[in-house]
Amino acid sequence: MYRVFVNDKPIILTTQVSPERNFKNYLLSTVNIGKVVRELNSTSLKEIRLIGRTNEGLINKFLKTLPNVIxxxxxxxxxxxxxxxIYRNDKWDLPKGKAEHKETIEETALREVEEETGVxxxxxxxxxxxxxxxFKRNGKHKIKITYWFEMKTSYKGSLSPQENEGITKVAWLNEEESIKALENSYANIKILV
Structure with a gap:
């Protein structure tokens, strides 16, 4: 099973058909992704489940429905x-960003964290x-695929938010502060932290 978030509501990719309660089932092979996104954004549905035949290739088939951003x-x-x-768009988040040409995903993650935070x-x-x-950019939906890494640092310098990326704060948060921040964060970040 995979979760693809539209804001904080998930599209669940699965092979199991369940009776509908606060969600809808659609066949992955015939689904209109634009309709699914609109439905999640404009109704009280908690999620939408896209049903595939087998687990093998489930995510890959879904990823072909929209352009991907790595x-x-x-x-x-x-x-x-x-x-x-980091604090961006009135929510707490973890630093991340798009891969650049000929960059490994590990290089992307390290570069983006440093650029967005100054660490x-x-x-x-x-x-x-x-x-x-x-997410939607220039009127078109895309799927962002983010590879997350645990990192360590002994950095003790000042933190500098990348303001041109809309980041207004950067902070080191202890366990208690992290729990509080996650109350105002994204569903996929809650899963990671």
């Missing part, structure tokens, strides 16, 4: 065990997860 990001932990958060001396400790969400 991104990398990081859950950065400092020597005190605090997590690095240097980053090293990847392990891959965490891949998240998917649908």
């Amino acid at each position: 991104a990398g990001g990081g859950k950065v932990i400092n020597d005190k065990g605090e997590v690095l958060f 240097s001396g980053l090293s990847i400790t392990k891959p965490i997860d891949i998240t998917y969400h649908i």
Whole structure:
């Protein structure tokens, strides 16, 4: 099963058909993705489930329905065990951004975290997860595929939000502060943290 978020509502990719309660089932092979996005944005449905025949290739078939944008990001932990958060579009988020030409996804994640926060001396400790969400740019829907990595740093310098990317704050948050920040965050970030 995979989750692809439209804002904070998921499109669930599955092979299981369940009786509809606060969600709708559609066949992945014949679905109109634009209609699904509109339905999630304009109704009280909690989710939409797209049903495929087999688990193999389920996500790949879905990813062919819209243009893809590849991104990398990081859950950065400092020597005190605090997590690095950014504040953008009135929500707490983790730093991430689009891959550039001929860049590995690990290079993308490290570069984007440093650009968006000013934090240097980053090293990847392990891959965490891949998240998917649908967004709209210039009137067209796209799927952002974000590869997430856990990172560490001993950086003690000042934090500098990348304002031209709409980031207004960068902060190291302890466990209690992270829990509070996640109350005003995105569903896919809650899964990661």
